[in-house]
Amino acid sequence: MAERILISPVTRIEGHAKISLYVDDAGEVSGAQFHVVEFRGFERFAVGRPFHEMPGLMARTCGICPVSHVLAASKAGDALLGVEVPVAAQIQRKLMNYAQHLQSHALSFFHLSSPDFLLGFDSDPKDRNIIGLAQREPELARRGIRLRQFGQRIIEILGGRRIHPPFSMPGGMLRPFENADKEEIEKWLPEAYESVKIALERFKSILDGFQEEVDYIGNFPTLFLGMVSRNGDLEIYDGVIRIVDAEGNVVADNLDPQRYHTYIGEASEEWSYMKFPYYKPLGYPGGMYRVGPLARLNVCSQTGTSQADRELREFRQRVGPTACASFHYHWARLIEMLHAVERIEELINDPNILKKQVRARAGQNRNEGIGASEAPRGTLFHHYEVDDNGLVTKCNLLIATGQNNLAMNKAVEQTARRFVQSNKLVEGALNRVEAAIRCFDPCLSCATHAAGQMPMVIELRNRHGGLLDRASRG
């Protein structure tokens, strides 16, 4: 008789979730489901509201990556106005996005995941957090906290506040960038470079000790999707979509983000509030693909900045041209942090950032607008239809984390098959199943336009749904 294990709640992830593991008569894991358990209904209550309100409202889908939602909603608004955003505003928006990638990746690496690598997957759960890390490795923990602070501080300088900053609107930005802003950001750069490099070196030095995790925590072929610039650089603000397969072959290139619905579909299942996007030509669920840091490094030809490119070359030498192990999301995130610091330095030194014109003003010229950018967790699309009075009549949010849903489910199943040996849950196995989820750094508030606690539940059930064992954190 098959049985079901429930892990609830999953901890140190950015959302509220449960995992069901199904165990067969022989005591082997035969299937898994990753359940996202929250729902808020943004796509409903956006309807009837003015599109100028969307950046401020949509920021509230997520407290971790509000900047992404402000940007996607602003870019959709630019399209509704039919304007070209002034160059200074474009540079400022890019700077905001890199700052956000930096703070969000720092949160994922230092605050949420590094306790697993640095304290150990089997260490005392009581200490497996940023405070526990601070006791064991005060210098590294302090650097991680300050790296996140640097990203947040840039957001605060440009946006007036760190979370839900009202910095951007359809047509441009709130205010011009000043020399004083540049001077403050510049002061942080040497420390930021140093901290990212210390984390990178440290991670690379311990990676060999995690071969089993690399091999069995979400290691399988999928497609990878991400934004690149016209010359193939890693791009997070405005580019085209490229899709590669597990061997690195380009499956599709130069796709227009505005036409996302021609190549991405979304499936609904009754057991999760998070939908299941898929690559349309391969159908559902065959069109599984991954997005986010690992996917971006797999799709780009190069990052486009010198230090990150050096790291990318080493990454590709060690793991091959296309990394399929989800554990390498962590490494990819560190390389992207280095890239973000390099881009931040470049952008604040671009003389055009100081230009005073930061907003293009126009009335509404179109009834449909789509905005896309790379959020820390992957490609984000906002799609609005509006009436002639500028009121939203239809809204669809295609969220980064959602696009990893099929792969996260598969990763949980693979990890459980390897580490859950019987129908009892032992702590280290439980933590590894959760770690499979943590690789993807899912932002579940975003994903269901919902919200919820980071904690999670795992339940062990038989095939008739009878509960066998339950592990809960919450």
Next chain:
Amino acid sequence: MDPVTTKTRLATVWLGGCSGCHMSFLDLDERLLELAQRVDLLASPITDYKDFPEVDVTLVEGAVANEEHLEHIRHVRARTKILISFGDCAVTGNVTAMRNAYGIEDCLNIAYRENATVIVGIPEDNIAVPRLLDRVRPVHEVVPVDFYLQGCPPDADAIYDLLTALLDGRAPVTDGRRFG
């Protein structure tokens, strides 16, 4: 809660909200490490824990939006001495309560039917996903609340002021802080 001999036991809880209030808590930056000298963070989305422990202070982010939130907040209240409604969703329902103007059916329909290309099922009433409440409610409508900290989110200074006032045994001042 003797500040001299024992550490204050702190918990943070995330119900229906965007996690922005928790991010603002992390925006304490290095003050987190200072705070860790005075409190034990026993349960929080950033720690691993299984059962909600007995604590002195709990910060609750988010509104009560589904049946699990309802059950959880009652459990938390029973094990907490001082419960703080942390941020606008907890205090008023805020953005999480915006769906109250529409029925659940309507909201689910748009998300999982109209905005989907393949419909295997609609997430509702499944053994694994909790049932949504008809009306999202602020925390104090469900359990007694001792302090309110408004803001979407409250900034890190506001969080710091409130927590240190409680640790020092002073009455916290939350006047003059704005919503939004």
